[in-house]
Amino acid sequence: MKPVTKTLATLALTAPLAACTSQSDERPNVVLFLIDDLGWLDTSVAFGEECYPFNLRHDTPNIQRLSDEGAIMTSAYVCPVSTPTRTSIMSGMNAAHTRITNYTSVRKDWNPDATDTPSAQENDVLNRTEWNVNGITPIEREGLTRSVHVTPYPQLLKDAGYYTIHVGKGHWAPGGTPAANPHNMGFCVNVAGQIAGKPRSYYGEENYGNTSEAWNFFSVQNMAEYYGSGTHLTEALTLEALKTLDYPIERGIPFYLNFCHHAVHTPIHRDPRFFDKYVERGMDEGQARFASMVEGVDKSLGDLMAYLEAKGVADNTVVIFLSDNGGNSENLSKGGVRHTQNSPLREGKGSCYEAGIRVPMIVWWPKRVASGVRLNTPAMAEDIFPTVLAMAGVEGYKTVQELDGKNLVPLLTDGSQYVKQAMMAGEITSQQEANRYVVPESISGIDPERVVTAHFPHQWKPYQLDDIDYLSSVRKGDWKLVYRHRTQALELYNIGEDVTERNDLSASHPEKVHELAVVLSERLRGWDALMPTIRATGKPVPMPDEVAKANI
C-alpha cells in the first residue's frame, strides 16, 4: 500500500449532530430478536416448571441476563415451521387464517409439501392441501395468486416515523413476489433479507454459499465484505445490524430492528468462537457444532445489548427474544438421538406437540417490564403485530387484514408488576409456583386461559412422521387436544400435569375432548382453514368436533 495519509483525522471527530434530531421523541426502540429453530430447552433459561437437564447444555449468559432483567413468557406459542410463524408475525393473523401453514419455497407457485419421492404422496391416505404457497404480499399484484394481501406492521411503524431495519432471514414469500423484498414490507433498510428458509453456508470461508460450485437460492446476499474470512454468519449479521443503527441513534429517531438470525437452523455449521469448548466438555461433533451456534446467537444478543448501552439508548429499547418454531428433533446433524432433543417435551419442529410450537420468549423493557418475572398467560406469534405497534404508541392504524393477535403490552407492563409484587410479598416461592401464577384478565386484557391453536395440514418430510405430519392442536388452560388428520384420532393431555404429552386422557375425559374439539373446530371454521382431503373419498378430513361427536 502506498502511504497516502497526509491529513490525519478520525471519523469520530468529524461527526457533528445531525440537522434532523428529535430529542423529544421518547418512543422506545424495539428489537425483535428472532432465532430460527431454537428449542424451548436449548438455553440456560428454564421456561418450564423446573430446570431440566437439557437446559444445562449450552452457555447462554446473555439470554440469561435478558431473562433476569425481563419477563420470561412460559407459554409462548408459534407455528410448527418457519414461514407460518413469520407471516403470522408480519400479518397479525393466525396461520390457519392466512392459510399459510407450511414453509414457502424460493420459487413462486411451488408447493414444497413433501413429495420429493412419488411414494410419499401415493402411499398416503390424504391429498395435500392447496394452501397459500405464495405467502403474504404487502402489494396486490396482477397474476399473483395463492397469496394473502396484508399491511405489515413495519410499514405502519415507518409511516409513524420509525426507522425500520430488516436483517437476515425473511422467508415471508417466494422469489418473484413483493414480499421477497423487505423494502416492500415497510423496511427502510434491508441487510441480507432472504427468501430462503436457511443459509447455504454459515462460513465466511465459503462466502456463505456464494461460489460457482455451491450457489443456490440459499446463498446469503450482502455479505461480500466477509468473503474468505473466518467470520461466522451469526457474527457477520450482528456486525451488519449494528452498523445500521448508528443513523437513527445519532439522530434521535426511534428504530425498529427486525433482527432475524439464520442460526440455529441447519446446516449445523460450527461457530469457531465457541466450538472447541464444547468438544472439550465431551460433546460429540454434532452436539458441539450446534452448541457453538446457540452460543453464537447468545453472543450476538450480548453484542447488541452492549452496543445499545454504549450508545446510551438501552434504557429506552425493548428487546423481544423469540424462536420461530421448536427445536429440530429430526435432523441428526446436530447430534443427539432423534425425537428426543427437546426432552422432556414431545417431538420438535414440524409438530403440534409442545416441542414443535412452544418456544423460548423473553421480553426486556427497562422500567416497563418488571425484572425476573414469569408470565404464563399464553403469547402467540400473531400477538407480535399489535404488541410492537402498542409499544411504539401507534394507535388507530388500519390494515387490509383482520388481526387475530392480542396486544401483550398490558400483560408485559402491569401484569409483570403485578407478578413482581406477589414475588416481593412472598406469594411466589418456587419456579413451579411462578409458572402457575395467574395474571387476571382485568389487568392484562387477556384471558389467562385463552385458546391457543396450531394447524399443520401437511406432510413435512419425504417420509411419513406420525407425530409431525397432518396435526392440529388446541390448548386451553392446562388441557390440550391433538387431532391427527390421517387417522382422525383425538388425544387429550393435561399439560399442566404432563408437559411431556405421554398420558393420553381422551378415553377417560370424553367431555373435555368434545369441549376442546368444539373450540378448535370453531376456530378453524371461523378462519375457513384448509383441511386435507381423504384420498379414498375425495372429501375433506372432518373437523374435530364431528369426530368427537361421533365418539361420544
Add this chain to the structure above:
Amino acid sequence: MKPVTKTLATLALTAPLAACTSQSDERPNVVLFLIDDLGWLDTSVAFGEECYPFNLRHDTPNIQRLSDEGAIMTSAYVCPVSTPTRTSIMSGMNAAHTRITNYTSVRKDWNPDATDTPSAQENDVLNRTEWNVNGITPIEREGLTRSVHVTPYPQLLKDAGYYTIHVGKGHWAPGGTPAANPHNMGFCVNVAGQIAGKPRSYYGEENYGNTSEAWNFFSVQNMAEYYGSGTHLTEALTLEALKTLDYPIERGIPFYLNFCHHAVHTPIHRDPRFFDKYVERGMDEGQARFASMVEGVDKSLGDLMAYLEAKGVADNTVVIFLSDNGGNSENLSKGGVRHTQNSPLREGKGSCYEAGIRVPMIVWWPKRVASGVRLNTPAMAEDIFPTVLAMAGVEGYKTVQELDGKNLVPLLTDGSQYVKQAMMAGEITSQQEANRYVVPESISGIDPERVVTAHFPHQWKPYQLDDIDYLSSVRKGDWKLVYRHRTQALELYNIGEDVTERNDLSASHPEKVHELAVVLSERLRGWDALMPTIRATGKPVPMPDEVAKANI
C-alpha cells in the same frame, strides 16, 4: 387467494407526518446518476461543437431535458475504465495518485490485468505494474495490503445529517475487503451494491444471474422480487431506488443518492420496453439491444425526475449525470464496427484517447445552475468529492487522504450564470461558440486550462490493443499529449481543432511536446504514480519528459 380483506384502507391514508421532521433543513438533495460505459456520442445531447451523426442514434428525451434545464459539461474527463473512476469519485483523488488504475477483481489480492493467455504477458515488452488491486478501503484492516485508506464523502455527508443511499454497481474494491460493503462507505442504505464490474444478466427472466447454472460473482443481489419477471435490471434498480427515497423525503431529511446503473455495460441485453422500436428503424440486433439499454437509462432518469417532482422536492435537488468511462468500442455485441463506435472521437473505453476518457456530464440544479448553458472548463472524476460536499454545505471536513479534486460549485453556479448572461447578450450565437466560451478563473476558481491527466499503465484485454494499452495523456487547453509506454512514443494533438486525434503534430511542435511532457511528468512524479517496467532492462518506463528531452 382466500379473501381476507375485511378492513379496507390504503397505506397512503395511514401515513402521518413523522415525529422527526426538519422542514427548515434547506440543504439540497444530491443525486449522482452514474452510467456505466456510456459514450460521449451515445445520447441526443451533443457535447461536442456540433451534433454528430452518432448523436442521432438513440432517443434520450430525459437526458436532453436535463441538459436543456441544466449545464452541459463539454470537457468532463474520467478514467479509461470503471474502478479508477469510481474510486476517484469516492476518494477525491486522481487514479494515478491512488495507484488504482485498473478495474478491481471480485477476488481480493487478484490482479485482473489481462494475462488470460500466457502469451499476452510473455510477448509483451513490459511487465505489469503492482498497482493497488484491492482498491480503496474506508477502514484500515490488518492484513489488507495494496489498498488505499480513504474517507469516502458519503460518510461525511452522513455525519452531517444526510441520508445516504447506494443503489447498484459499487466496484470500489474486491470481495473480502471493507469497501465491498456500501454500509462501510458511509451509506445508510444499500440496494444491490456490487463488487463486480458488470451484472451477470439484465434479465428478470434469468433472475439477473441468480440460477444454479449461471451464478457467478456478477449475479445481482437484492432483486428477488423480480425473479422470473420481464423487468429489465435498469428498471428494477430504478424502482428500488425510488422506494428508498420516501423515508427521507417524507421526513424532510436531505438525501444523497448514489445511483449507479449497470447499464450500458456488457452484457448487451435488450430492454424490452424499447428494443422493437430500434429494430423497426433498421438497426441490427446488437445495435438495437444497445440502443434499448441507453433509452432504458434515459427512462430511469425520467422516472426519477417525475418522482422528485411528484414529491415536491425537485426544486431542491441536484442531479449530476455522468458516465464512468467512454463507450466500449471493443466489444461487438453492441453492434457497429470495432474502434469506430464513438466516432468522431478516437477509440473508446480503456483508452486515453478522447473516446475513452471524455464522457457525458450534465449538472441540473434548479435556480442555482443556469439552464441550457455549456461549460467548457474541464471537470474530472475527483472533482465530484469536494463538489458534492460543497453542494451539501459541508465545510471544514477532514479526510485521511489528500484531495486532488476541485470544487465545481462556483463554476456551476456563478459560472453558468456568467455564460447565460453572455447568451442573453448575444455574445454566443452558435454551439461552437458556446463550447469555446471561457469562464474566467476569477469566477469559477478553476483555471479554464487546468491540467487533465489520464494514466493507464495496463494491458486491458488478453490481446494487445495499441490504442488502448499502456497509455498516459495530458490535456491543457486545446493541446493534448499522448504517451505510449510500450514504444515511448509521444503524440501531440490540438483537440480544439482536431477532436478526432488523427493529426499528430509532435514533429512540428517539439516545444509543445516538451512542455506537456513536463506537466504530465510532474503530476505523475508528484503522485508517485506507477509506471510499468521494461522487460528487457527491468527498469521503469521513463517519464515522458525524459523522452521529450531526448527528442529535442
